[in-house]
Amino acid sequence: MPAHLVDGKRVAKQVEEEVAAAIIRLGFQPVLVVVRVGNDPASEIYVRNKARKAEELGLRGDERIFPETLSEPDLLAEIDRLNRDQTVDGILVQLPLPKHIDPHRVIDAIDPAKDVDGFHPQNVGRLHLGRPALTPCTPAGVIRLLDACDLQIEGKHAVVIGRSDIVGKPVAALLLQRNATVTICHSRTRDLAAVARKADIVVAAIGKPFFVTAEMVKGGAAVIDVGINRIDASQASLVAHDEIKSALLAKNGHALVGDVDFVRVREVAAWITPVPGGVGPMTIAMLMSNTVKAAEWRRR
């Protein structure tokens, strides 16, 4: 029997409904400011989507757009203004930033109480200490998806593949908080397949298409696929999914796929997230949730 599909759109919708309800309870409109520097087309779309979703749920979503040439001191001054602006609840600086700006210096400048991306060292530290924190959005979304499976995280062996600061490490911290036994694998891991095969829960976040094969997954495992990879026709031979294959083979075709060989792993796992439609929709939903949390906490 193929795995249950974990429907990220449905779970994200639930989170969004909770957010909308929380805003009504709050009695005021939380404000999220998204700062974008330069005009990277992907960033432009992300930022617009965030602002739009905010408005849809009853938050105010402001975009602050600056030219590619903005200096680091000017960006830091803008963040300082947003920190001191009592009407602003959440500040998100869209990454990547232009090369002449040090992202660490920028993230460190954000008031941790408004750091809705959860990237400030103070929030990272609090997360690992199990103290109240604004938690990175994608990892928080992964946990919500696992909660939507009919499985208890506690006591399970979770294997996280990838150790990025924005996904792998915080996901591991959250799984540990939920009392999973947690293993973090990465490019230097020996016999990764054997390690992954021990897992009741696999979180794939390496950014390599089709990296997680059926041979790496234990029967009955839950597989959460965080990867979003754009592949083209040259990779069509790797693809077992007919729809994706036809898309690729179409003229100038490309397709979005995860880190998991979805079609084959689906035959082994008990739960699996699709790409797109799995983790993707959760990230923006959790960002909205973080903004409401920040608004509540700051007023306590």
Place this chain on the structure above:
Amino acid sequence: MPAHLVDGKRVAKQVEEEVAAAIIRLGFQPVLVVVRVGNDPASEIYVRNKARKAEELGLRGDERIFPETLSEPDLLAEIDRLNRDQTVDGILVQLPLPKHIDPHRVIDAIDPAKDVDGFHPQNVGRLHLGRPALTPCTPAGVIRLLDACDLQIEGKHAVVIGRSDIVGKPVAALLLQRNATVTICHSRTRDLAAVARKADIVVAAIGKPFFVTAEMVKGGAAVIDVGINRIDASQASLVAHDEIKSALLAKNGHALVGDVDFVRVREVAAWITPVPGGVGPMTIAMLMSNTVKAAEWRRR
């Protein structure tokens, strides 16, 4: 062939020599202030040992002793003074604190640049992000002991047993930084023995005497025992070590043992740390090293 003994006293001595040499290079005497509230006899000994070791290596070690009845605001005011005192390089507040004082509030009040215990959320976050940080002393000592073994950490599977904020989690972060594949186990882990048996490196930090048995250790593994447990005659039957057994069976006898069944695990492992004389001596040495680091960084 029994395991090589990893001699914590010898490695601590090396660290201390590096610290003494670094102080000569610095050209001034770094100042460590250890704050103690109340008169817990164990804390009294720890604090005195820290101050003494500081002086021995060429640091200045100041003790600030306050009565058990010191209020939280008064302690916070003292920390504020030490933060602003430009002559102070390292501040350590000896834990545990009396019950009427919130340790989180106290640790959060220490300037992260002077937080030589590495417990401030800012340092914890920077550690997990792989950025320069003051790192908790015992975990840093564990890594130094592993470096003293003839084994490469990179690519090895390390299993950390215990997930405390002061040992388990930071040790896992440091092992990950050194490119180990890292698993964290704890009280909710199922079949911990099977998980531990996969490990090339075992770090035991659960605070239970004789918890790690020979059956839990793979042949040739390195076993680092962070536990320090005081046991009495009622536990003598668990002890395979003749010296410890006689100590226990003496009138009013007690003994210090680690989390590892040393005598039996020694027959299986390739490297093992004794208790006492393993991780113990490293902690103070790494504290001195952190103080010198803090002194250097603050003056950059």
